[in-house]
Amino acid sequence: MKYRLPFLDLSIVKFLLKKVAYLFVILCIWQCAYVLGGCSDLIFPTPFQVARFLWNACADGTLVGATWMTIKRLILGYGISMLIGIPLGMLCSRFYILNACIGKLVLGLQTLPSICWVPLTLLWFGQTDCAILFVVTMGSLWSLIASTESSVRQIPNLYIKAARTMGSRGIDLWLTVIFPAALPFIITGMKQSWAFAWRSLMSAEIYVSTIRGLGVGQLLHYGREMQAMDHVVGIILVIIAIGFIAEKVIFANLERTLHKRWGFVKSPH
Amino acid sequence: MTETDVKICASHVGKAFTRGHRFIKVLDNISFSVQAGEFVAILGPSGCGKSTLLNMVAGLESCEEGNIIVNEYHTAQPERHRMMMFQEAALFPWYNVLGNVVYGLRFKKGLTNAERKTIALHYLRLVGLDHFERAYVHELSGGMKQRVALARALAPNPQILLMDEPFSALDALTCEQLYKDVQKIWNMQHKTVLLVTHNVREAVVLTQRVIVLSQRPGKILKDFPIRLPYPRSVHDVSVSALANELIKVLHEKDDADDYVSCI
Numbered sequence: 001m002k003y004r005l006p007f008l009d010l011s012i013v014k015f016l017l018k019k020v021a022y023l024f025v026i027l028c029i030w031q032c033a034y035v036l037g038g039c040s041d042l043i044f045p046t047p048f049q050v051a052r053f054l055w056n057a058c059a060d061g062t063l064v065g066a067t068w069m070t071i072k073r074l075i076l077g078y079g080i081s082m083l084i085g086i087p088l089g090m091l092c093s094r095f096y097i098l099n100a101c102i103g104k105l106v107l108g109l110q111t112l113p114s115i116c117w118v119p120l121t122l123l124w125f126g127q128t129d130c131a132i133l134f135v136v137t138m139g140s141l142w143s144l145i146a147s148t149e150s151s152v153r154q155i156p157n158l159y160i161k162a163a164r165t166m167g168s169r170g171i172d173l174w175l176t177v178i179f180p181a182a183l184p185f186i187i188t189g190m191k192q193s194w195a196f197a198w199r200s201l202m203s204a205e206i207y208v209s210t211i212r213g214l215g216v217g218q219l220l221h222y223g224r225e226m227q228a229m230d231h232v233v234g235i236i237l238v239i240i241a242i243g244f245i246a247e248k249v250i251f252a253n254l255e256r257t258l259h260k261r262w263g264f265v266k267s268p269h
Numbered sequence: 270m271t272e273t274d275v276k277i278c279a280s281h282v283g284k285a286f287t288r289g290h291r292f293i294k295v296l297d298n299i300s301f302s303v304q305a306g307e308f309v310a311i312l313g314p315s316g317c318g319k320s321t322l323l324n325m326v327a328g329l330e331s332c333e334e335g336n337i338i339v340n341e342y343h344t345a346q347p348e349r350h351r352m353m354m355f356q357e358a359a360l361f362p363w364y365n366v367l368g369n370v371v372y373g374l375r376f377k378k379g380l381t382n383a384e385r386k387t388i389a390l391h392y393l394r395l396v397g398l399d400h401f402e403r404a405y406v407h408e409l410s411g412g413m414k415q416r417v418a419l420a421r422a423l424a425p426n427p428q429i430l431l432m433d434e435p436f437s438a439l440d441a442l443t444c445e446q447l448y449k450d451v452q453k454i455w456n457m458q459h460k461t462v463l464l465v466t467h468n469v470r471e472a473v474v475l476t477q478r479v480i481v482l483s484q485r486p487g488k489i490l491k492d493f494p495i496r497l498p499y500p501r502s503v504h505d506v507s508v509s510a511l512a513n514e515l516i517k518v519l520h521e522k523d524d525a526d527d528y529v530s531c532i
Binding site: 158159161162163164165166167168176177180181183260261262263 | 327329347348349351352353355357359361362363372373375376405406407421425431
């Protein structure tokens with residue numbers, strides 16, 4: 001007779017067990033590499049050292065505080081670039097003259113690695129939070145403008161035709177049809193520009209050592225200065241985790257839900 | 270009939286596109302008129318410009334030669350007294366079913382939101398979709414989507430309904446059911462309906478008059494009255510007989526082999 005847990009879905013248990021097994025294998029390889037490699041643990045920390053660092057950093061609150069500070073900066077900086085980028089991208093798709101004026105500029109600035117803004121921002125703002133926000137915004141804004149502009153072009157013309165026969169015009173057409181129709185494409189662009197914002201934030205935090213509040217980037221930097229390798233590797237893991245949660249969990253789910261509801265399996269052309 | 274009973278009047282309508290260096294004439298000297306309350310089909314092979322003609326009646330495309338007069342006005346802009354259904358339902362996935370039907374009512378003046386909702390629910394019941402008002406578009410089948418589109422087009426109580434091959438993407442069984450429902454609704458409301466189709470039987474089953482267009486450039490081959498009593502079914506012998514006659518009309522002028530009859 002097959003044994004069944006009465007209230008647990010077995011497939012979820014299986015899934016979790018698999019993940020734990022993978023993780024265990026990777027940690028084993030890491031530990032083996034340490035044992036076989038013969039490096040000093042000042043250069044190559046063991047998983048246990050890193051785990052101990054993470055535990056202590058969580059316990060004394062520095063890691064949680066730094067993560068929260070970083071997320072706040074990310075939300076603020078990326079929020080500014082969404083507030084500017086999405087409306088500007090939509091205006092660009094509507095007004096040819098605007099697109100002709102700033103289109104090339106957007107393309108050019110988009111290719112500029114965001115760390116190149118750091119020298120400029122340090123001279124303008126000094127070692128402040130503003131400097132960090134500026135780098136994050138500059139790092140993500142241009143890609144957001146470009147992707148929003150192309151999103152609006154991708155929407156099926158049929159929606160606009162249908163809305164026009166029902167009497168929608170001008171600003172109403174934009175708000176009730178064009179923007180929502182473009183939303184799944186805009187989300188895809190947002191996912192991409194979020195990745196830019198995240199990378200920009202990390203470079204900014206490493207270079208801009210503001211006194212007001214430490215972010216994870218600054219923790220990483222101080223880990224190097226103290227030559228604490230377990231510290232550095234631990235923070236890298238935290239940075240990976242934040243990026244993973246935002247990109248694979250939040251954005252990917254949002255994107256999937258919208259694409260499903262908007263019916264992109266069968267495109268309405 | 271007096272002059273005012275003419276709802277749609279097209280005279281000497283022509284349209285051409287330039288594609289690259291080529292100049293393609295799609296419609297050539299089309300003249301017809303539709304009376305109030307009449308159900309008329311425009312039948313023609315693919316690419317004969319019949320959808321373009323309908324878009325021009327809707328005011329979505331401009332009229333280059335000749336003119337189209339709807340309700341004694343030139344058709345420069347879409348207006349709410351003529352609503353349109355498309356081959357794809359063109360429902361907005363960011364609203365639910367009710368939201369889609371209400372969308373067409375938003376610009377009707379003098380209605381409260383509660384009244385708009387009541388009207389929308391009434392039309393959803395009319396097309397047989399009561400209890401689906403909270404469903405989202407991706408949860409509906411193709412036939413149900415077209416029913417919502419029909420409810421959305423009827424809800425603002427337009428004088429004219431324009432249908433651009435609304436059944437061509439549906440399976441045969443769904444089509445049959447929708448033919449029945451459309452006949453029922455038309456018999457209740459007697460709106461002026463202009464249906465564009467390449468399906469000969471569909472035209473015969475639904476309409477009172479079939480305007481047959483030729484291959485591109487589309488010209489009127491024949492204006493063919495269908496005097497069969499409603500309700501009709503695609504399986505009626507009389508429908509088949511008339512459909513065969515219409516196919517002969519289509520083939521008389523049509524030597525090209527690429528036309529596949531869609532019976």
